[in-house]
Amino acid sequence: MHGSVFERLKPRLASLLDTPSMLAYFRCTHPTRGGMEALVIKLKIEGMTCGHCAMAVKQALAAVAGVQAPVEVSVEKGEAVVSGSPDPQALKAAVVEEGYVLTSWTVVN
Ligand SMILES: [Cu+2]
Secondary structure, three states: HHHHHHHHHHHHOOOOOOOOHHHHHOOOOOEOOOOOOEEEEEEEEEOOOOOHHHHHHHHHHHHOOOOOEEEEEEEOOOOOEEEOOOOHHHHHHHHHOOOOOOEEEEEOO
């Protein structure tokens, strides 16, 4: 259950909680893996134009607490795929700090 995660992160999530996909994330009841709540999350990111962009985003996302390696980034698709149980706000901040825009968030597995 991700309810416990929700309760813990709720105070920091006000700006993200208005999107249906975010609410779905916290209603997700995937089984835990190795004692960790692990999800696969697809992020749509605007502004990446080359391999350097992809590497910057990849390293920034990989450094976020709760993200498990490897992080997949596609410039062509304008997206990144991360797994683990990261704080959504921290993922968003990591993307923004690199100069890109996180436009959507989808739990794919
Ligand atoms: Cu670039």
